[in-house]
Amino acid sequence: MRQKPFDTERRRQGVLLALALLLPLCLLLGASGGAYPIAPLEIPRVLKEGLEGAAVLLNIRFPRVLLAAVVGGTLALTGAALQGLLRTPLVEPGLLGLGLGAAAGAVLWLAWFPLVPWGLPLAAALGVLGVLGLLLRLAAGEGAPAGVRLLLLGLLLSPILSALIGLVQFRVGDPQGRSLSFWTLGGLSGASWELLALTAPLALLSALALLGLGRALNALTLGEEEAYHLGVAVGALKRWGLFLIALGVGAAVAAAGNIAFVGLLVPWLLRALGGADHRFVLAGAWLLGASLTVLADLLARTLFAPAELPLGLLTTLLGGPLFLFLLVREGWRG
Amino acid sequence: MKGWLFALPLLGLALAQPFRVTDATGREVEVRSAERIVSVGGSISEILDKFGLTERIVGRDTGSYIPAALLKKPDVGLFFRLNAEAILAQRPTLLLAVSEAGPPPVLAQLRQAGVSVVLVPDEPTPEGVKKKIRTIGAAVGQPARAEELVRALERDLLALRSKTRVRRGEPLRVLYIYPRDPRNTFVCGEEASGAGLITLAGAQNAVRSVQGAGAVRGCVNLTAEAVVAARPDAIVVPFFPDQPFSFENILRLPGVAETPAGRNRRIVAMDVTYISGYGYTVGRAALELHQALYEKTGPVRLNHPSFSP
Amino acid sequence: MASWLEAEEVSFWRGGRWLLQGVSLKLSPGFWVLLGPNGAGKSSLLRLLSGEWRASRGEVRLEGRPIQSYPPAVLALKRAFLPQQRSLAFPYTAREVVALGRLPHQKGREHPLDRERIAWALAETGASHLADRPYLALSGGERTRVDLARILAQDTPILLLDEPTNHLDPRQQLEVLSLAQRLGQEGRLVLAALHDLSLAALFAQRLLLLKEGRLLAQGEPEEMLEPALLEEVYGVPFEVVAHRGRRLVLPRLSRPGWS
Numbered sequence: 001m002r003q004k005p006f007d008t009e010r011r012r013q014g015v016l017l018a019l020a021l022l023l024p025l026c027l028l029l030g031a032s033g034g035a036y037p038i039a040p041l042e043i044p045r046v047l048k049e050g051l052e053g054a055a056v057l058l059n060i061r062f063p064r065v066l067l068a069a070v071v072g073g074t075l076a077l078t079g080a081a082l083q084g085l086l087r088t089p090l091v092e093p094g095l096l097g098l099g100l101g102a103a104a105g106a107v108l109w110l111a112w113f114p115l116v117p118w119g120l121p122l123a124a125a126l127g128v129l130g131v132l133g134l135l136l137r138l139a140a141g142e143g144a145p146a147g148v149r150l151l152l153l154g155l156l157l158s159p160i161l162s163a164l165i166g167l168v169q170f171r172v173g174d175p176q177g178r179s180l181s182f183w184t185l186g187g188l189s190g191a192s193w194e195l196l197a198l199t200a201p202l203a204l205l206s207a208l209a210l211l212g213l214g215r216a217l218n219a220l221t222l223g224e225e226e227a228y229h230l231g232v233a234v235g236a237l238k239r240w241g242l243f244l245i246a247l248g249v250g251a252a253v254a255a256a257g258n259i260a261f262v263g264l265l266v267p268w269l270l271r272a273l274g275g276a277d278h279r280f281v282l283a284g285a286w287l288l289g290a291s292l293t294v295l296a297d298l299l300a301r302t303l304f305a306p307a308e309l310p311l312g313l314l315t316t317l318l319g320g321p322l323f324l325f326l327l328v329r330e331g332w333r334g
Numbered sequence: 335m336k337g338w339l340f341a342l343p344l345l346g347l348a349l350a351q352p353f354r355v356t357d358a359t360g361r362e363v364e365v366r367s368a369e370r371i372v373s374v375g376g377s378i379s380e381i382l383d384k385f386g387l388t389e390r391i392v393g394r395d396t397g398s399y400i401p402a403a404l405l406k407k408p409d410v411g412l413f414f415r416l417n418a419e420a421i422l423a424q425r426p427t428l429l430l431a432v433s434e435a436g437p438p439p440v441l442a443q444l445r446q447a448g449v450s451v452v453l454v455p456d457e458p459t460p461e462g463v464k465k466k467i468r469t470i471g472a473a474v475g476q477p478a479r480a481e482e483l484v485r486a487l488e489r490d491l492l493a494l495r496s497k498t499r500v501r502r503g504e505p506l507r508v509l510y511i512y513p514r515d516p517r518n519t520f521v522c523g524e525e526a527s528g529a530g531l532i533t534l535a536g537a538q539n540a541v542r543s544v545q546g547a548g549a550v551r552g553c554v555n556l557t558a559e560a561v562v563a564a565r566p567d568a569i570v571v572p573f574f575p576d577q578p579f580s581f582e583n584i585l586r587l588p589g590v591a592e593t594p595a596g597r598n599r600r601i602v603a604m605d606v607t608y609i610s611g612y613g614y615t616v617g618r619a620a621l622e623l624h625q626a627l628y629e630k631t632g633p634v635r636l637n638h639p640s641f642s643p
Numbered sequence: 644m645a646s647w648l649e650a651e652e653v654s655f656w657r658g659g660r661w662l663l664q665g666v667s668l669k670l671s672p673g674f675w676v677l678l679g680p681n682g683a684g685k686s687s688l689l690r691l692l693s694g695e696w697r698a699s700r701g702e703v704r705l706e707g708r709p710i711q712s713y714p715p716a717v718l719a720l721k722r723a724f725l726p727q728q729r730s731l732a733f734p735y736t737a738r739e740v741v742a743l744g745r746l747p748h749q750k751g752r753e754h755p756l757d758r759e760r761i762a763w764a765l766a767e768t769g770a771s772h773l774a775d776r777p778y779l780a781l782s783g784g785e786r787t788r789v790d791l792a793r794i795l796a797q798d799t800p801i802l803l804l805d806e807p808t809n810h811l812d813p814r815q816q817l818e819v820l821s822l823a824q825r826l827g828q829e830g831r832l833v834l835a836a837l838h839d840l841s842l843a844a845l846f847a848q849r850l851l852l853l854k855e856g857r858l859l860a861q862g863e864p865e866e867m868l869e870p871a872l873l874e875e876v877y878g879v880p881f882e883v884v885a886h887r888g889r890r891l892v893l894p895r896l897s898r899p900g901w902s
Contacts (some may be wrong), residue, residue, distance in 0.1 A: 008736075035544070036559035043817070052562065055592040060558045115652050179718035182515055187587050189555065190517025218739075221732045228695055229726075231719025231747040276733035306544040306560030309516075 004024065012274040019287035023069065026291040028329045030065040030298045031057070035305040059258050064191035068311075069290035071188070071252045072262055074203040076289020079246040080261020080281050085241045089271075090327075093128075093249045093262035096154035099160035099260070100259035101131030102253035103183035107168045108280040121202050125250025131157060132242050147178025185312035186257020198220075199255040206248035207286055213241055214279030221276070259312045261319025262289050268326060336455040352543065355472040356453040358433035365450045367427040368474040374413050375432035376606075377613030378454055380640070381467055382430070384483055384614060387477050389490060395435075400607055400641045418443045430473060432456045456612065458527040459535070460491055463616050472555055483614050490617025497624055498536035506627055507540035508532045509566035509595065513552055513573075519561050519587045522553040528572050530609035535623040540566040561589030568627055569595045572606035575641065579603060581633045602626045605638040615639060646671055647832050648692060648722075648801060653701035655687055655856075662687045663856045664702070670801075670834060674827030676843040677836040678867075679853030680877050685836040686727060688853065689803050692834070693724045694891075705801075719747035722795040722801035727809065729786065731778050737789045738774040741765055744796030763796035767822060769815070783810030791819065802826065805833040808842070819848040840881075840892040844868050853875050868892055 032040035036056045079092040093099050105127020106120050111301040113119055135157070137148045164184055215319070216237050219227040224234045252259075270284040293311075300311045341474045352366040372393035375377040379398035382391060394404050395413045410420040413432060418440045421429065429449050433456045434442070445451050449602040453475045456467045464484050471480025510529035522529040524539050532539055541556070544564045556564075569590065581601050590596040608619050618639065626634040646669040655663040663684045670692075676880070677685050690696045691703055695709040703710045705721060723744070731740065745757040765771045770788040773781060776790060787810050794802055801879055804823070808816040816839075824834045824846045837843050843850060843864070850867040852859045854876045862866060868890050873881040880895040 034559045035557045035880070036563045052592070054563050056559055059592055060562070060589060084733075089733065108370075142865040173743065182517065187517070189519075189558065191588075215746060219743055221735065222743060223726075223730050225690075225695055225726060226724075226729070228715055229693060229719065229722075229724040230743060231716045271734065275739070276735050301557045301559070306541075306556050307554035307565070308557040308560075311889060 008275060012277070012280045015270075015274045016280065016284055016287070017286055019291070022291045023294075026294040027065055027069060030068065030102045031061055032172050033298050033302055034061055035301065059192070063193045063196050064188055064297070064301075065294055066193040067196050067255060068188050068294045070196070070203050071256045072257065073286040073290035073297075074207055074248045074252045075259060075262040075293070076243050076266035076285040077207050077282060078252075079243060079247045079289075080267035080278070080285040081213065081217065082233055082245055082263070083267055084213075084220060084278050084281075084304070085245070086146065086150060086239055087220060087223075088150065089268065090147035090151050091154070092261065093245070093253075094258050094260035095151060096135060097131050097157035097161055098154075098246075098249050099159055099253050099258035100165065100183070101127040101129075102250050103127070103258065104161050104168075105130070105250065105254050106164050106254050107165050107183070111168055117198060121199065121247075121251040121254040123250075124254040125202075125246045128246035128249045128253075131161070131244070132246060142180020160299075181211040181310070183253075183257045185310040185316070186253070186259045186307070187300065187310040187312060188256050188302075189308055190255075195255055199251050202251035203248055206244045206251070209244050210241070210248070210280050211286070213237070213244075214282050217241075217278040217282075221278075257310075257312060259293070260316045261323060262293060262315055264323055266292065286298065341355050349394070353472060353475045355452055355469060357451075357469065358453040361455055363450055363473075365428055365452065365475075366471050367450075370424065370426045370428070371474070372410060372421050372424060372426040372429045372449075373404075373431075374416065374429065374435045375454070375456070375611075376400060377463075377466065377611035378430050378432060378470060378610070379404055380607070380613045380615070381470050381483070382474070383640075385471070385474065385479050387474060392426055393421055395431075397607065400638055402641060416440045421449075422447055424449065428452065428473065429581060430454055431489075445518065458530040458610075458612050460487070460616060461484050463502060463612050463614065466612070467614055487614055490615075490621065494534075494617055494621045494624065497621065501536055506537040506567045507543075507565060508537045509540045509561070509564055509569050509593075511571050511584065511590075513571055513584060513587070514584065515555075516583065517588065518555040519558065519589055520553055521561070521564075522558040525551060526553055526610075527612060528570075531609055531616070531620055531623055532570060534616075534620040535567070535627060537624075537627055540564040552581075553633075556589070558589030558592075558631055561587075562592045564593070566593050566595045568600040568602060569593075570602045570604065570609070570623070570627075571633075572609050573603045574606050575638075599632050602634045602636065604636040605641065607641075608638040610638065647705070648834075649704050650688075650692065650698075651702050651704070653688075653691060653693060653698045653703060657687075661850065661856055663691070663698075666853075666856075666858045667701075668851065668858060668861065670832055672827065672830050672832045673848040674846060675832070675834045675849050675851060676847035677834060677851045677853060678840065678876070683876075684856040685853055686805050687856075689724070689805050689834070689836060693722060693803050694718050695724070716747060719797070719799075721799055723797040723799045723802060725790055725794045725802075725804040725807055727805040731788055732815055735778050736775055737770065737778050737781065737785075737792075738765070739768075740778050740789055741774075741792045741796050744793040744798075749796060759794050760798060761792075764792040765789075767795055768792040769818060771858040784812060784815060787811055788815070788819075790820075800830075801832045802834070805835065806837065807835055808837065810837070811878050816842060824848075828858075840868065840873070841890075844892060851902075864890065870895075875901075876878045897901040 038046055038053045041247040082091055083089050102124035103220050109119055109123030135153055138153050216232045219230040219232045266285050266289045267281055270281045275279050296314055297311050300309045300314050303309060352364045355363050357363050363550055368392060370392045371390050373382055374392050374395040374423060377398045379394055380400045383401050388401060393408045393409060393410045397413060398404050399499055408424055411417045413435045428449045429444055431453055433453045453477055454469050467474050467483050468480050471477045488584050510532060512520045512522055513521045523541055524530060531538055541564055544560050550585050571584055584601055585591055622636050626636060649669040650666050651699045653663060654661060679685050691698055697711055706840045765774055768788040768791045770792050773774050773785055773789060791807060807819055820842055823835055827833045827848060847864055850864050851861045852867060859873060859876055868883050870881045870883055882893045884891050
């Protein structure tokens, strides 16, 4: 009987260790596959001799694989944190319209400051905050379970935001010519070291800070009043948490557009693997989200090579049906 | 009685119409009057201009900007997304449109409203251009002028062939990029009209040699690595005179910087109507492209001979 | 010395009416029971005393200082609160729920003392055998015991319990109340809102009678369980019978059925 808590603890440590080992493996796999043929074992030689392949590896594949990891880890982690803060496993940044909020922020920024790229992730984060504020205001009150209400509102907000993005692009035009479909079905085709440098600091900062919220989010699971009685300053926690989520989602979406369902399914998988303790789920979500996104991106750029699929299309095709299945199986709790 | 006699020449004119013309769909169209024309397709508009009929054009598609005088005429939409009301508002008697123009229900509405709709054959080959010129000539009752224009085209093609025939060795590898999204390199295979000019100009389409499950038909987003694997010596892009264009943006597209073309900044930007319109200028366009590819270095910008922005 | 927890002329306005009016009380260690009909303001008073709600008028003081002046983290080391309605958004095991009670004491990782305290709390509430079951799969009574264990694991000098005997069978009710009594005797301050007058009489050291937001009376069970006073509070006639030296409270049925 007394052994049990140690077992759970050990199991979680085991899962985290396995995920920590999986990530470099996925990065390696991602770095060795692509439309430009380079055998995995040839990589060191190609790099040393500085052939054309070296340019492909250094300037195209490496930044892309790393960006996939950063974006995927951020989306999964912000998804898990959002679920914890809103106390429902049914939400994720994409489904709530946060991703489109980020896109709207980014599009507006590009319309007015086309030549200031560093503002893009921040404008996107502001867009997320705007949508979050609207959602929480609209979702307040009694009635259907919070998760279902939020989901419904998010689904209603999404077409409005898409239309807004479309309108801005129609009226002002995007000087960089990004299409609406880039924002709705995102991808990593634009990856470069510059984009990585623009994205990673904000994304990693938000991730590190979010990892520290695990214990407080555990308390929030009992309800906001209960969390308060357990010593959590709930108002401050929610403000800080949502701010960090906005920062992460903003950075990820500004870099890669919307890559749906990563933030929903990864936390769900982790709970199935090692229980719902947020300290475990948050850390695991980053690792697993990064790994899975690197693999999904590998598929996106090799499945129909030399053409490339938008990654968001792939994740939606894989993740959407799985989500529906879970929803039906687990029931509409939330 | 005298007045009646006086009207005879006028009657003759009236009898000369209607013209009968077989359009791209094989249907015989009766053109009762070519007085008010809506021209859909940049290459059609430039041919009408060559016939001296710009005055009669009462509406045009968004892509018809040559001659510049057309920019002052009502725009009835993109050629594949025409607006029936905007067209009918100009009270046209004749709609001359490229064969892909549409949507088909709009064309049907126009026919019902009594407009003669002539879909002009639009094959992206020199022979196709001749057919295009002759069809337009027939529809507006200018067959002689059409033949004149065809002869001029043949002279241009002859000049082109004299250049390309003497060229020895492996043809240059050229990638045709249609610039859309800055994060994707959107590349076209030979079937696409703009890319077709590359072959006509004596070079080869580099995307042909890139293998994979998604062989390039039409245009696709090519992964950055496939762009490098295609090893283009030069890159050809269309530019839109009404939109800002910069060579730097092309060099920044995924994969481009790592290609020989990117390293040497070998980019030829060509007016979109000039490169993909397949109008009467197709011979000159191919010749100019040939010279830009084989005889020049660095970035080259080719304007349409009768339009400089 | 200031009393542990006191309310001075506390009134509370919400939803267009006064839920509490001019309540003053001073609580010291022991087992206190709050009685009154539904809607008398029992839950509101508990939430005000916990610091969760702020009094519209008057003041709640903890150890002589206004309770609002404590940051939540400090407050959580001083008082624990068992609410009437409880929810859980994610599938935790019962042990994980109890472990949340240790949150105020933890800075980083779990300490061996935390595990001891959790095991102790589970044992005290008779919930040890539930520890590894998913909380959401437990029955109402089982959940109540697990939640009580969480409150115990929080290990605070003050415990505020809103109807801790909900969903419990008679034996479990007795166990919970004797636990509360023992905690009171050991020097903690336990304040519980209850419905069952006889049980309250059996275990409480002091009773507080609440009616329509006013504190009607407080004192030893002996003084409080007077038929006249109870009738005033509940609006129903009562009989108090002495049985083997203990007081039993029964409603007096003048008519059969509802009056």
